Amino acid sequence: MTTPTLFYGVPSGCSFGSIVALEWLGQPYRLSRIEMPEVVTSDAYRQINPVGETPTLMDAQGNFLSESMAILNHIGALGIERKLGFAQGTRDFDRLNQQLAYLNTSYFGAFAPLWHALEGVDESDRPALVRYGTEQVRHVHQELEAMLGERPWLLGEHRTVADAYVSGIARWSKYHKVLNVEDFPNLQRLYNQLEADPAVRFAHAIERQAPAQSAGGFRGHVTLEEVLAQR
CATH class of the missing domain: 3.40.30.10 (Glutaredoxin)
Incomplete structure (x- = not known):
């Protein structure tokens, strides 16, 4: 071991x-x-x-x-x-896996054009990448805002590894300065809670x-x- x-x-x-x-x-x-x-x-x-x-x-x-x-x-x-997780084969495991899959594909992927715009692309391509990335990031924030609703954590009353994952990606919005998270009060509440976590x-x-x-x-x-x- x-x-x-x-x-x-x-x-x-x-x-x-x-x-x-x-x-x-x-x-x-x-x-x-x-x-x-x-x-x-x-x-x-x-x-x-x-x-x-x-x-x-x-x-x-x-x-x-x-x-x-x-x-x-x-x-x-x-x-x-x-x-933090659930036994495979349970409904809670499926819900967690679904949330992780969304975060790992749609939420993570929305930032890809913005990262690409920073990585030495031709100047003529940068505005289109930023424009597209901004639209995508706003879209996934709208979706995640609706998914979260009034729940304290992404899956409900208890934090899971999905909340841990979102703590690392959510900060990219501030890094790229493409939206104001305050426009999404449910997510702002979650982010504030995470940022206060030890x-x-x-x-x-x-x-x-x-x-x-x-x-x-x-x-x-x-x-x-x-x-x-x-x-």
Whole structure:
């Protein structure tokens, strides 16, 4: 058995949500900081994730798991007693999987044109990308606003790994400055609640390399090279 290790991407990676979920889980874990795009596309990192993306999780058996949805479902299965996830085959599991799928495709994907506009595209293409991305981001916020309704958390009375995931993506709206979240009061309420959460504050501090107060599970950082040397 080994201490699970999350390889998270900076700056502003969606892996932020997996850090939050691990903090909520409360079990021992380590972190490995992966700079984007330099390290994440390197031959060394591709040894554990051939796609060259974050996050990647090394589990307690030393197996590597990639893709946020898969990692969050893995964490959720370990956190059923904390209601972070649910037993497969139940209605609640299906609801969680549906919410994660929406966040992982529609919500995440809406920001793709805006990220692409920042990545060295031809100047003549940038306005169209920003225009399209802005429309898409507003659209998915309208959808998520309706899905959330008056519930305190995305699935109801208890926070789940879906809320952890949205904490990492929602901040992209502020980063790209394409809409005012205050126009979506249900989402604003959820975002405020998440930003006040100790696990979310911990994840922000980790990204900034500032002093970070864990709920107890964090066992420190390890380098990619150290992990590869132990394989």
